[in-house]
Amino acid sequence: MTYLRHAHIMSGPLTAALVAALIVLPLLAGNYLTYLTIQILILSLFALGFNLLFGYTGLLSFGQAGFYAVGAYICAKILLVQPSLLLGVLGGTVAAAVVAVLLGALSVRHTRIYFSMLTLAFGMMIYSVAWKWRDVTGGDDGLVGIPRAPLKILGIASISLSTIEHYYYFVLVVVLLGVFFMYRLVNSPFGLSLQAIRDGETRAPFVGMSVTTHRLLAFTIAGLYAGLAGALLPPLENTVTPVMAHWTTSADPILATLLGGIYVFSGPIVGGALFIIIKDLIVRVTVHWSIVLGTVVIILVMGFRGGVAGIVAGMVARPRAAPAPAVASK
Amino acid sequence: MRTWISSATVMLILLALIVPPASVGQTACQLNVPTLKLGVQGIASGAHADYGRQINMGATLAIEEINAAGGILGCKLEMRFMDDENKPATGVKNARFLVNEWGAHFLYGTDSSGIAMALGPVLQELKRIQFFTHAATHRLTEELVYDKKIKEIVRVSAPVYQDAIAAWVFKDNPEIKRWATIGADYEYGYATWAIFKDVMKKSRPDAEFVGAAWAPFLTLDFSSQIAAVMATNPDAIIATPWAGEAVTLLRQALLMGVFDKVQAWFQAMGGSVDVLEGISREVQDNRFKGKLWATARYIHNWPNTQINRSFVERFQKRWSRLPNYSAETTYSAIYITKLALEKAKSLDTDSVLAALNGMRIPTPAGLRVYRSEDHQFVYNVPAGRVVWDAKYPIPVLGDLVVIPANEYWRSPPFTAVPVGK
Known part of the structure; x- marks a missing residue:
C-alpha cells in the first residue's frame, strides 16, 4: 500500500514543471505535437479510471470501451443538435456514468474471470448497439461532421475552440481536474477501502465495509472517467464510429496501465504517454507497425514487471517501497 | 514524491523524442x-x-x-x-x-x-x-x-454511382425483372442499392426489387443473407461486399447452388484484381456458368x-x-x-x-x-462478364459494356439519395 500512497502527484516542483510544460506546449510545439498530446491526455484519463478498478479494486474490466463510446456518442449527438461543448461533454460523461451504474449492478457481485467476461460481454453489447442502431448511431459509418463547438459558460461567455490549441487547453484543464479528483479519491478513506477490499475481500465485511457498494461505486467512477475521456474525442476527431466500443479499444487502457504501472498512481498516465508515443514513432517507420508495437509491448511488460513508472519508482525509493500489495498488506 | 519525479522525467523525455527536427536544405x-x-x-x-x-x-x-x-x-x-x-x-x-x-x-x-x-x-x-x-x-x-x-x-x-451501370447492362433483358441485393451493411451498400434502383426504374419501369439482405463488415458466413434473398426468388442479384468478402460470398453462393437458379449475379466491385485472383479456379472451371458480371473503378484490360x-x-x-x-x-x-x-x-x-x-x-x-x-x-468504366482469357494469369472482364458515365452517374444539382435498408 505504501506504493500507492507515496506517489504525491499533485505536489512538488516537478509536478509544477510538467504542468507548466504542458501549458506552454502549444506555444512551442507544432499542431501535430499538440494534437498528439491531446490524445495522450485523453488516454491517460481513460486509463486512470480503468486503474481505479484494476489497480485499486482488483477488478479487471474488458468492457471499458463501452462507456468510452457512450460518452463519445452522447457528446456527438448533443453537439450535432446543440453546439455547446460543455453540454456535450457533461451529457456524455453523465450518460456513461448512468450506464455504468446499471451494468455495474449486474457485474460487481462477480470477481476474477467471471467479472472480466461479463464486462467484455456488456462492452460488446454496447458495440453491437452502436453498429446496429443506424438511425441513431449512423451504424458502421458512425456519426460525422461533429462540430468543435464553442465553450459556452452559463450564457455569459462563449469561447471559440475551433483551433487545435484552444481545444488543447480545454482538454488540459478537464484532464488536470480529473487527475486531481482521482488523486484525492484514491487517497481518501474510500480509496483506502477499495485497496482493503482488493487485498482482503473476505476480511473487509468484518470491519463493516459493503464490498458490493464499494465495487459498484468504483465501477461507476471508472465508467464516468471512461465516458469523460470518450466525450473529449468527437470534437477533436469530428467523428465517432462503433470501433470505439470494441474490445480492442478496451485493450488500450489495459496496455497503458500495464506499461506504466498498476501500483503507482501516475502509472496509467506514463503508460498512456508511452503507448501513444511508441505507436506514433513506429508507424512513422513501418506499415507493419502492429508487429513491432506488439514486440515492444511484450518486452516492456515482461522486462518491466510493475510498469515503467513502477520500476523507476522502485529504483529511486527502494528502501521505502513495498514491492507488492499482497506483501504490503500483511 | 520520487515516484512522480521519475514519472515526470520519463514523460519529459518522451515529449522531447517526438519534437520534430528542423528541416534543412533548399x-x-x-x-x-x-x-x-x-x-x-x-x-x-x-x-x-x-x-x-x-x-x-x-x-x-x-x-x-x-x-x-x-x-x-x-x-x-x-x-x-x-x-x-x-x-x-x-x-x-x-x-x-x-x-x-x-x-x-x-x-x-x-x-x-x-x-x-x-x-x-x-x-x-x-x-x-x-x-x-x-x-x-x-x-x-x-x-x-x-x-x-x-x-x-x-x-x-x-464513386458509388458506377455500380448503377448494372441497370444499363441488363436493361434489354426482359427476362431479368426481379432484383435482390446482398448488400454491405453500411452506407456503400445502401447507396448502391438506392442509386441502382433509381437508375433501373428509369430504364425498366417493370423492374421489381424483391429482396435485400445486409452483411456487416468482415462477414465470414453469408449463408443467411444468401438464403434470405433466394427465398424471394430473384432473377438477378446485385452484391456489394468487396475484397476478400466478395470472394467468400461468391464461393458460398456456388455451394448453395445460387448460380443454378438466378440468371445473373452482378458483383459491384468484382472487377478488382484481388477478387478476380480469389475466384480464379472457379472461373477456369466455369462454375459461374457465365452468369457472373462485375465492374470496378478501373479494369486493367480496358481501354485498349x-x-x-x-x-x-x-x-x-x-x-x-x-x-x-x-x-x-x-x-x-x-x-x-x-x-x-x-x-x-x-x-x-x-x-x-x-x-x-x-x-x-x-x-x-x-x-x-x-x-x-x-x-x-x-470517366467511363465498363462492366463485363467474368471470363477466363488465356492471355492473362487471372480472370478478366469480357463482353464489355461501355456506357458513358454521364448516362448513369448522378450530376449536380443533387437531390438527397434515400439511403437506408
Whole structure:
C-alpha cells in the first residue's frame, strides 16, 4: 500500500514543471505535437479510471470501451443538435456514468474471470448497439461532421475552440481536474477501502465495509472517467464510429496501465504517454507497425514487471517501497 | 514524491523524442520547396490490406517515373505512405501527422468512405487538398463539396454511382425483372442499392426489387443473407461486399447452388484484381456458368490504349502484379497533380483548384474530365462478364459494356439519395 500512497502527484516542483510544460506546449510545439498530446491526455484519463478498478479494486474490466463510446456518442449527438461543448461533454460523461451504474449492478457481485467476461460481454453489447442502431448511431459509418463547438459558460461567455490549441487547453484543464479528483479519491478513506477490499475481500465485511457498494461505486467512477475521456474525442476527431466500443479499444487502457504501472498512481498516465508515443514513432517507420508495437509491448511488460513508472519508482525509493500489495498488506 | 519525479522525467523525455527536427536544405525547385511532399494513406493491415498496398504501389510508380523525368517544375517528389487501419480516427491522425509534422503538400488515397467523411472537415482545417482515390460514398462530393463547400476534397476515382451501370447492362433483358441485393451493411451498400434502383426504374419501369439482405463488415458466413434473398426468388442479384468478402460470398453462393437458379449475379466491385485472383479456379472451371458480371473503378484490360497498355506493362514489371483500380486512381491522381501544378505554378490551394477547372487528362483508365461543381473526375468504366482469357494469369472482364458515365452517374444539382435498408 505504501506504493500507492507515496506517489504525491499533485505536489512538488516537478509536478509544477510538467504542468507548466504542458501549458506552454502549444506555444512551442507544432499542431501535430499538440494534437498528439491531446490524445495522450485523453488516454491517460481513460486509463486512470480503468486503474481505479484494476489497480485499486482488483477488478479487471474488458468492457471499458463501452462507456468510452457512450460518452463519445452522447457528446456527438448533443453537439450535432446543440453546439455547446460543455453540454456535450457533461451529457456524455453523465450518460456513461448512468450506464455504468446499471451494468455495474449486474457485474460487481462477480470477481476474477467471471467479472472480466461479463464486462467484455456488456462492452460488446454496447458495440453491437452502436453498429446496429443506424438511425441513431449512423451504424458502421458512425456519426460525422461533429462540430468543435464553442465553450459556452452559463450564457455569459462563449469561447471559440475551433483551433487545435484552444481545444488543447480545454482538454488540459478537464484532464488536470480529473487527475486531481482521482488523486484525492484514491487517497481518501474510500480509496483506502477499495485497496482493503482488493487485498482482503473476505476480511473487509468484518470491519463493516459493503464490498458490493464499494465495487459498484468504483465501477461507476471508472465508467464516468471512461465516458469523460470518450466525450473529449468527437470534437477533436469530428467523428465517432462503433470501433470505439470494441474490445480492442478496451485493450488500450489495459496496455497503458500495464506499461506504466498498476501500483503507482501516475502509472496509467506514463503508460498512456508511452503507448501513444511508441505507436506514433513506429508507424512513422513501418506499415507493419502492429508487429513491432506488439514486440515492444511484450518486452516492456515482461522486462518491466510493475510498469515503467513502477520500476523507476522502485529504483529511486527502494528502501521505502513495498514491492507488492499482497506483501504490503500483511 | 520520487515516484512522480521519475514519472515526470520519463514523460519529459518522451515529449522531447517526438519534437520534430528542423528541416534543412533548399533546392532550385520552382515551387520554392526542398521537395514536393506527397502524403498517402490506405488500408495496409487486416483483411482489406491489398487495397492500401495497391495505392502504395500506384503512387510509388508515378513518383518514380516523374522523378526520373525531372520532377514537377524541377521539384523532386517524396512520398510517405501510412496505414489508416480502416479506422476514421487513425485516418484523421495520419492526415494531421502528414501535414503538420511531415509537411505534406498534398494528400492521396483513403479506401474507406467512413474515413473519407471524417477527413473532409479536417482537410479544411489543415488547408491541404486530398485527392481521394478509392472512397466511394456519394456524400463525400455531394454533401461535403457541393453542399458544404469543402474545397480541399477532390475525387479521382469513380464513386458509388458506377455500380448503377448494372441497370444499363441488363436493361434489354426482359427476362431479368426481379432484383435482390446482398448488400454491405453500411452506407456503400445502401447507396448502391438506392442509386441502382433509381437508375433501373428509369430504364425498366417493370423492374421489381424483391429482396435485400445486409452483411456487416468482415462477414465470414453469408449463408443467411444468401438464403434470405433466394427465398424471394430473384432473377438477378446485385452484391456489394468487396475484397476478400466478395470472394467468400461468391464461393458460398456456388455451394448453395445460387448460380443454378438466378440468371445473373452482378458483383459491384468484382472487377478488382484481388477478387478476380480469389475466384480464379472457379472461373477456369466455369462454375459461374457465365452468369457472373462485375465492374470496378478501373479494369486493367480496358481501354485498349497505348497509355493503358504501357501503364499495365510498367506496373507488372515493377511489382509483378496487375494493377488494381486503387493503384490506377492513385497513379493518375499524382499525374493530375503534376498537370495542375505546372499550370498553377504555385502550391496555393486556390491556385491549384483553379488549375483543375476544365481539366481533361488522358489517364490509363481513359479520359478523365474534372467536374468543378463537386470536384469529381468523371470517366467511363465498363462492366463485363467474368471470363477466363488465356492471355492473362487471372480472370478478366469480357463482353464489355461501355456506357458513358454521364448516362448513369448522378450530376449536380443533387437531390438527397434515400439511403437506408
